[in-house]
Amino acid sequence: MAGKNAFKTIIHQLHLWLGLTSGIVIFIVAITGCIFTFHDEVKDVFYDYRFVPQQDSAFIAPSFLLKKANDFQPDFEASMVVYNGGSRPATVSMTKDGSDFLLNFNPYTGELIKKVNLDTEFFTIIEELHMYLLLPQEIGKQIVGMATVIFVILVLSGIILWWPKKVKYLKQRLSVKWSARWRRINYDWHNVTGFYTAIIALILAITGLAFIYEPVHDSFYSVANFGERHESDFFIPAIKDPAGNEEYQQHAMDLAFQQTIALKPESGMYFVWKQDGTSPIISGAYPKSLHFDHQSNYQFHPKTGELLYQSNYHTKSTGLKLQEMTYGLHSGQYFRLPGKIIAFLASLFIAVLPITGFYIWYGRKFKSPKRNPKISKKA
Secondary structure (H helix, E strand, O other), X not given: OHHHHHHHXXXXXXXXXXXXXXXXXHHHHHHHHHHHOOHHHHHHHHOHHHOOOOOOOOOOOHHHHHHHHHHHOOOOEXXXXXXXXXXXXXXXXXXXXXXXEEEEEOOXXXXXXXXXXXXXXXHHHHHHHHHHOOOOHHHHHHHHHHHHHHHHHHHHHHHHHHOOOOHHHHHHHOOOOOOOOHHHHHHHHHHHHHHHOXXXXXXXXXXXXXXXXXXXXXXXXXXXXXXXXXXXXXXXXXXXXXXXXXXXXXXHHHHHHHHHHHHOOOOOEEEEEOOOOXXXXXXXXXXXXXXXXXXXXEEEOOOOOOEEEEEOHHHXXXXXXXXHOHHHHHHOHHHHHHHHHHHHHHHHHHHHHHHHHHHHHHHHHOOOOOOOOOOOOOO
């Protein structure tokens, strides 16, 4: 029994001091994640430019949109066009020296609808606060990464501390005693919400670490594939210069896009990315607009637009599928609206944990001494 008590004392001290040192970062990351969860839905309500009238005609060529984007921002780099669906604008991201713009075009006419400065856009700021704390990326990323690792330890140590000694105390650990004083309510709320959100919290934390640390991202592939490497997942075709016919070079990106639509005509969203003259043009097709999972990918010759390799979703290994659904799991998007609601609520409860934990420590550290009852003297 003494050994168990000593173990729990060590775990308690670990939980306490790790929580106090990382609490502010955990709060910021959790609350910004909570706010960002429904960013698409909120922007759809307030931003008219996110919709266009759907037409029964083909999308305009990506090379035309890239050229038009470069005409608007000649000093900026642009290489990818995203077609977000028949009723949404096509977008081109442009960047230069840390400044980012998102150009929204009518996908049928090529008309510029809206140029968004991402450096001042609310949800972009929230996302960067979530990922980097608005610090230089390499610094902020490491701080968020370390805080997330600590959070995983806090969740596991919290479960150990929550675990009742006897089964008869289980009901008490699963509920909040609302009739008690606020300190007891705060203590119960910390323990109960920590327990109920533990599994979701670990999923959010571990998938978040995959965006920060490459070995974590790679481990998803290895674990899901039981250590086996599927060469088809990493295939990059060799690029050979075509014999003459320079005309193809101008249209390779358009040919790649046309073939992608022909291969996946039922898809709700497409992208086409022209890297350079020596690397394949890469395209992707997603079943649903603004949902980044179940993607199929294709590689094309950068000068002729010839299809060199295709990787349809159903042919990908389990490990690659897991890697590609990381964002969907992290944001809850993979499970559509129910998943987003769960991610939203879990993130909100996680944001509250450092606050309730701090008040538990503060209440014990600086609690008022008990007053001795006054004894009235009888005359």
